[in-house]
Amino acid sequence: FISLPWTPLESRCPAQVRSLAFPSPDVGYLVLSDGSVIRTRDGGRTWLRRTAIPGTAATSRGSTTQPTDIQFPSVDTGIVATEAGILYRTTDGGVSWTPVAASTQHLDSISFPDPLTGYAVGGASVLKTEDGGLSWTQKGVVVPPESLAWIRCADALKCVAATAGGPELVRTNDGGETWTSISPSSYALLASAYLGTGSVVAVGESGATVMSLLRELADGPER
Numbered sequence: 001f002i003s004l005p006w007t008p009l010e011s012r013c014p015a016q017v018r019s020l021a022f023p024s025p026d027v028g029y030l031v032l033s034d035g036s037v038i039r040t041r042d043g044g045r046t047w048l049r050r051t052a053i054p055g056t057a058a059t060s061r062g063s064t065t066q067p068t069d070i071q072f073p074s075v076d077t078g079i080v081a082t083e084a085g086i087l088y089r090t091t092d093g094g095v096s097w098t099p100v101a102a103s104t105q106h107l108d109s110i111s112f113p114d115p116l117t118g119y120a121v122g123g124a125s126v127l128k129t130e131d132g133g134l135s136w137t138q139k140g141v142v143v144p145p146e147s148l149a150w151i152r153c154a155d156a157l158k159c160v161a162a163t164a165g166g167p168e169l170v171r172t173n174d175g176g177e178t179w180t181s182i183s184p185s186s187y188a189l190l191a192s193a194y195l196g197t198g199s200v201v202a203v204g205e206s207g208a209t210v211m212s213l214l215r216e217l218a219d220g221p222e223r
Contacts (some may be wrong), residue, residue, distance in 0.1 A: 001089060014059075023072040029094060031070040031080055035059045037094045050094030052082050068122075073112040079133045081107035081120055089133045101127055103134035109161075112152035119176065121148035121161055126176050130156075139176035154194035160188045170203055184210040 014033040022028035028040045030047070035056020038047040041058050052058035053067050065084045072078035076093040085103035087110075090096060105123030112118040112133075120127040122146060126139040148170070153159035157175045167185045169192055172178060192202035200212040 001098070002198050018067050019070040021078065022198050023078075027072075027075045027093075029070055029072060029078060031067045032058075033038055033066050035065075035067055037070075037080075039094055042208050051096060051139050053082065053088055054097055054099070055082065055084060055086065057068050067084045068106070068108045070108045071110040071112050071118070073115040073118065073132060076175045077115075077132060079110055079112075079118065079120070081110050085125075086124065087133070087136060100133060101129075103127060104140075108148070108164075109150045111151045111153045111159065113155050113159075117153075117156040119153060119159055128176050146148075150191050152193040154190075154198070158194070160192045160194065160200050160202075162204075167204070169200070171200075177203075184212075191206070 015036060015137060018031050020030045020034050021027060026041055026043050028044060028221040030038050035053040037050040037052060040047050041052050053066050055130055056067060057063045060214035064083055067080050067082050069081045070078060077091050080088045083106045085105055085107050087101040087107065088097040089100045103122060103125050105125045107122035108118050110118060110120045116130055116132050118129045118133055127136045128139050129136045147164040148161045149164040150162040151159055158173050160169055160171045162169060165188050167183045167187060167189055168181050169184060169189060170179045170181045185204060187205045187208035189202045189204035192200055194200055202210050
């Protein structure tokens with residue numbers, strides 16, 4: 001991150017940052033733990049408040065539901081996940097939010113490898129969209145039933161996910177139809193992503209870092 005002068009709005013930030021998304025070099029979004037959403041149009045130099053996420057403390061007094069992740073596949077179209085398992089969608093840059101999906105489990109992470117295809121995970125549940133977040137389908141549960149806490153995708157078919165508090169990573173090569181599991185570390189892995197080379201890197205507790213071989217994650221991790 002580049003250090004920039006704090007604006008008055010930022011200095012009065014009412015809650016912790018839960019997630020951020022920059023769909024372009026200039027336009028970015030922050031979602032706070034109370035459900036507040038703020039937007040920048042100048043690369044983070046200044047921020048303006050947008051409409052807060054429904055069902056959170058910022059819109060419903062006494063609510064303890066927090067947002068967990070925010071992703072914007074385009075400048076004005078975005079998706080927010082919540083602990084209540086609800087996905088909200090905006091098409092006007094956060095001016096309004098519409099519920100588009102609900103899971104029986106909490107949702108913790110979202111990934112859009114392209115503007116139309118997206119995944120949302122939480123617990124053992126995987127939701128997928130192929131129309132930019134307008135509609136979502138349940139892809140079943142991951143077997144073994146790991147608790148998924150993070151997902152990132154290389155393209156519409158290939159995704160890797162980190163599990164909650166464990167050393168396992170799970171991966172799909174067929175758009176979420178089937179998943180395979182690997183334990184490349186003795187430490188809990190918290191986040192993972194594809195590199196431009198096609199390999200996978202994951203980081204976790206105590207500074208643990210693992211990286212797959214260039215061909216496939218299942219070929220064995222390099223530490």
